[in-house]
Amino acid sequence: MHRNKYPFIAGFLVLPVGLYLLLVIWPYIQTISYSFTDWSGASQKFSFVGFDNYKDLADDDVFLKALQHNALLLVLVPTLTILLSLFFAFMVNVGGRGGAGGVSGVKGSGFYRIVFFFPQVLSVAILAILFKAVYRGDDSGLINGSLQAVGLGDKNHPTEWLNDPDLVLWCIVFVMIWAGAGFYMVLFSAAMQSIPRDIYEAALLDGAGRIQTFFRVTLPLLWETIQTAWVFLAILSMDAFLLISTLTSQDFGGGPDHSSEVISTYLMRNFQTYSKSGYACAMGVVMLLLTLIVSIVTLRLSRRERIEY
Amino acid sequence: MGSTSGTPGMSGVGRRDLIKRSAALGLITVPTMGFLSACASGGGDDDEKAKTVKKTKDNPFGVAKDNDLDVFIFKGGYGDEYAKAWEASFEKKYGGDVSHSGEQDVTGKLQPRFNKGNPPDVVDDSGSKKMKLDTLFKDGHLTDLTQLLDAPSIDDPSKKIRDIMLPGTIEQGTFGGKFHALFYVYAAWGLWYSNKLFKKHGWDVPKTWDQLLDIMKDAKSKGIGGLAHQGKYPYYMNIVIMDLIAKTGGMDAVKAIDNLDPKAFVGNDAAERSIEAVYEIVEKGLLMPGTNSLEHTEAQTKWNEYKAVFIPSGSWLENEQAKQTPADFEMTFLPLPLLPDSKMKLHAVRVGADEPFIVPAKAKNVPGGLEFLRRMLSKEGATDFAKKASSLSVLGPEYVDKSVELRPGIKTALAAVDNCPVPERFNFRYSEWYGELDVEIQNATGELMAKRLTPKKWLERCQKAVDKERAKGTDKNKRK
Numbered sequence: 053m054h055r056n057k058y059p060f061i062a063g064f065l066v067l068p069v070g071l072y073l074l075l076v077i078w079p080y081i082q083t084i085s086y087s088f089t090d091w092s093g094a095s096q097k098f099s100f101v102g103f104d105n106y107k108d109l110a111d112d113d114v115f116l117k118a119l120q121h122n123a124l125l126l127v128l129v130p131t132l133t134i135l136l137s138l139f140f141a142f143m144v145n146v147g148g149r150g151g152a153g154g155v156s157g158v159k160g161s162g163f164y165r166i167v168f169f170f171p172q173v174l175s176v177a178i179l180a181i182l183f184k185a186v187y188r189g190d191d192s193g194l195i196n197g198s199l200q201a202v203g204l205g206d207k208n209h210p211t212e213w214l215n216d217p218d219l220v221l222w223c224i225v226f227v228m229i230w231a232g233a234g235f236y237m238v239l240f241s242a243a244m245q246s247i248p249r250d251i252y253e254a255a256l257l258d259g260a261g262r263i264q265t266f267f268r269v270t271l272p273l274l275w276e277t278i279q280t281a282w283v284f285l286a287i288l289s290m291d292a293f294l295l296i297s298t299l300t301s302q303d304f305g306g307g308p309d310h311s312s313e314v315i316s317t318y319l320m321r322n323f324q325t326y327s328k329s330g331y332a333c334a335m336g337v338v339m340l341l342l343t344l345i346v347s348i349v350t351l352r353l354s355r356r357e358r359i360e361y
Numbered sequence: 362m363g364s365t366s367g368t369p370g371m372s373g374v375g376r377r378d379l380i381k382r383s384a385a386l387g388l389i390t391v392p393t394m395g396f397l398s399a400c401a402s403g404g405g406d407d408d409e410k411a412k413t414v415k416k417t418k419d420n421p422f423g424v425a426k427d428n429d430l431d432v433f434i435f436k437g438g439y440g441d442e443y444a445k446a447w448e449a450s451f452e453k454k455y456g457g458d459v460s461h462s463g464e465q466d467v468t469g470k471l472q473p474r475f476n477k478g479n480p481p482d483v484v485d486d487s488g489s490k491k492m493k494l495d496t497l498f499k500d501g502h503l504t505d506l507t508q509l510l511d512a513p514s515i516d517d518p519s520k521k522i523r524d525i526m527l528p529g530t531i532e533q534g535t536f537g538g539k540f541h542a543l544f545y546v547y548a549a550w551g552l553w554y555s556n557k558l559f560k561k562h563g564w565d566v567p568k569t570w571d572q573l574l575d576i577m578k579d580a581k582s583k584g585i586g587g588l589a590h591q592g593k594y595p596y597y598m599n600i601v602i603m604d605l606i607a608k609t610g611g612m613d614a615v616k617a618i619d620n621l622d623p624k625a626f627v628g629n630d631a632a633e634r635s636i637e638a639v640y641e642i643v644e645k646g647l648l649m650p651g652t653n654s655l656e657h658t659e660a661q662t663k664w665n666e667y668k669a670v671f672i673p674s675g676s677w678l679e680n681e682q683a684k685q686t687p688a689d690f691e692m693t694f695l696p697l698p699l700l701p702d703s704k705m706k707l708h709a710v711r712v713g714a715d716e717p718f719i720v721p722a723k724a725k726n727v728p729g730g731l732e733f734l735r736r737m738l739s740k741e742g743a744t745d746f747a748k749k750a751s752s753l754s755v756l757g758p759e760y761v762d763k764s765v766e767l768r769p770g771i772k773t774a775l776a777a778v779d780n781c782p783v784p785e786r787f788n789f790r791y792s793e794w795y796g797e798l799d800v801e802i803q804n805a806t807g808e809l810m811a812k813r814l815t816p817k818k819w820l821e822r823c824q825k826a827v828d829k830e831r832a833k834g835t836d837k838n839k840r841k
Contacts, residue, residue: 092496092499092500093472093476093496094472094475094476094492094496094497094500094502095475095476095500095501095502096476097500097501184656188651188654188655188659189592189651189652189653189654189655190649190650190651190652190654190655190659190663191650191651192659192663193651196651207650208646208650209650210650210651212592212651212653212654212811213654214654215592215593215653215654215807215811216811217813301592301593301594301595301654301807302800302803302804303489303490303800307593307804307807308804308807308808308811309804309805309807309808309813310804321800324468324469324472324490324492325468325493325796325800326796326797327493327496327796
């Protein structure tokens, strides 16, 4: 067995590694080489321009603004989503009190589980249509209409949620959290259910309250799952393309006047609308590097000792 | 077993770690891949060109029977039903399989195909996601359509195609000194109103900007918005702004912008007065509430519901809103009213050919594509277009069969165009020529309408964008 180990393993790996090279690594290599050209995106005619695209990026105000917005999303979306879904998962699984001494979720937790998970079943396209109606800027919008119905909104000056530079990014953050929290609640729930009940019972017998149980028992035992969730959400925040491009103004989104611009929307506008595809590829490379750095840093910083149970 | 799972104390990567790391790597690659693979391009041409027969007067491009033809149509305000009629007619005449795609995301669908060298045979390259014609031209993707211009017309073989199209069509489709794109639709741009609403409130057709504002003020006092605009797309509001600049400053003002003049906006009296005038609508609260953030269809539908008096758009508006427009709405076209001391007359109107049709140079069936365009430029083609899209082609009204009844709104637009002598019709070119400049002016307009930019700052921003475009020095487009 030992002698034939490597051919055996290699046999399994040929196909996946081959596909990986073809579908992942090869496009990377192409993109990186295009980022040194003035490619227009419409033909195979182009010339090499060295690092010019990258130099231009450093002076591009819109790109820098997009970078800042990505950074903001990177901090807010994972933090808030994880906090919220942890809270939900905790309440649904072990937050309940009463009952016959057992550890259980709050009343009606089965219902909450389904309701909270529901947004996850919707595709981003449907999410966008849904929130277009929610944020619509005149009195036909769900928020504006409701506000006016209870006498809070001004009919002549409705809040133009997605056309307000101070609000638009927060509107997007809200949708991302709303859409993500349910999934991570289920993920954390599953992890919590694998924590042995006796640990909780022991904590209860020692007189620990909800908050203490959460911080002393649940959180440490969920650390690995949270770490994974963080990387996942961080990548989502680096992208955010579909949602922003469908909800906000400008070609491929990012409006009004770049106030919700992220790298991906600006990349697409350069790639398609401006026919500056080489430049767009340089942005793609920067985005790739940043995502790699964020992922590595997250995994390194959050490394802890494993607790076996 | 055992040797592949790392045990504590032993060096090497444990199985759990391996899985974790590869999972993390996979996570990173999946989302970025979408973008990067968009950049990836394939190579390789296949040279299976369509067969041809001998060229004759009836068949000037030598189209052989039973070749397939691939037609790609932008499905926007005009829909794509008209193209299906053309395709059916072409199929009847030449056989073969004529395939149809009606899409909105032109670039998304076609950029990869142009890159790979297998583009469709005919493309209607329009809409906000169109592929830029000057890029396609520079990359050698456009067939020189001069041969189409010199081909005989279907209805009267003694005339050449170039002689039956309305003036300006050839100029507009000319890149690098040669005709490369057939802008097929004859369009007019301006303001629109409901004549029913006008009659109800006893308003007269405004001739001056002040009269326009007076109507808006009166409407506001009756709970109706003065002006609706498609705020999510400032393109529409720019129709009002740019037309007012053109009418106030005359062709010199139009050329100053198109030719990237150092005084296109700042230091241009017409631009300064026009933007101040437009800003008055914002300042006096005459916009339909919330209109700044609406989609084009949302804003237009509210206008159809009498929530606003005026809306800017082109002559496709009526077709686009056909389902939402009440039967007694009486949609009416209005050339922009004038500021005092305007260089142009009241009847001056922005007219142009719209919806460029191209034949990609690398298409499999170039002769078929050319013949398709020639057949579009016939009585049958123009009549089909008028029937299905309720609009006119660049052949003008006499090529439409008398049995076709155009909708009432488009008739008012055509009457306005007829009322304007040919030399006084104007059109801008900068948005076709300079994509980034167009986006920047649109953004500035969005900010102005939301009251976040003063007219002075608007002028400065637009001028800065013009100067930036000029500094690139790569484009040599010029208007005489």
